[in-house]
Amino acid sequence: MDSAATDATPDDRARRIREEAHRLGFDAIAFARAEPLDVEYARYEEFLKRGAHGRMAFLADDPEARRGVDHKRFVPGARTVICTATRTTAEQGEGVEALIARYARGRDYHNALRRKLRKLARFVMTLGHADEEVVARGYVDAAPMLERAYAARSGLGFIGKNGLCIVPGLGSMVLLGEVVTTLEVRSGTPLEERCGSCTRCLDACPTQAFDAPWVLDPRRCVAYLTIEHTGPFPEELEGRIGAHVFGCDDCQTACPFNAGRATKEPLKESSLVPLPTWRGLTLGDLLRASDDELRVHVDGTPLRRPGAEGLARNAAHVMGNTGSAKDLEELELASRTHRHEVVRDAATRALDRLRARVT
Ligand code: SF4
């Protein structure tokens, strides 16, 4: 063990972990006390009580872990949550790429981020005093942890009215990841919320999915509908899905904290670089492709989640919302012959909307 490390103070540790995180390719890092969440958890509990998690039943699992009071199964005696942010593309994109949420245009990021968090955790484990056995574990997405709440507590960013963590200088187009550790590290201070009187994200939401600032009803959110929801969309929302085949960034692109983020500066995390395949595809390709052909495109990417059927359904609706007269034939064919009933149904309704617009 590094002798300088064993004598390190909580401040030294914070500095060294910060340096290592930047070396590993994280864009921002901050430290929170690993103590139970209070106000943040009350908000989450209210969200569950309203049933707003829809079919995402996993969000109601393990409430004690989400509240941060039960690290026993994860990291017994945890003192610190190290919060990291990794920048995603902010570019508009082309072709089908522009219809996919920015975080999802590359390869599945979970493995890559998990690997980096594990490396950071291993580094953290070298920083204890000589007689101190430090435990540290990395988490990304999968663990039942209110990661935005810890990010806010750490001062990594503040939670905007769109419910997302806004990191100063980076905006909200970032992925969060954590290392939970028994090591004591100087914790950060929560930032002031900086939205002020702005309501751009709420106004930009195509389905009016916000009941109030910070209060999202995911059942009306395009991201939930196009990724998690199975079966037909609620009829009143089909037209409002707009041009979103997978996910939605509208409440982020409207946010002034994301303005000017679309730079050519290379992403530090290569798995988040948009795949060229999306630029070469059209909505018609997604609608016509067999399940096997679609799998070739989506395997190893976040777009696997809705499955071939869900993606083709989404493509049909987007064609109905944004297509032109030349798409009528394609939709008409899909409405009669597509192998999935939900896609035939989506194409039939999309065809009605398209006809009403272009004929
Ligand atoms: S992701 Fe889209 S649909 Fe969901 S809340 Fe944001 S703007 Fe609304």
Ligand code: SF4
């Ligand atoms: S758009 Fe405005 S209100 Fe919404 S998160 Fe950004 S700054 Fe806050």
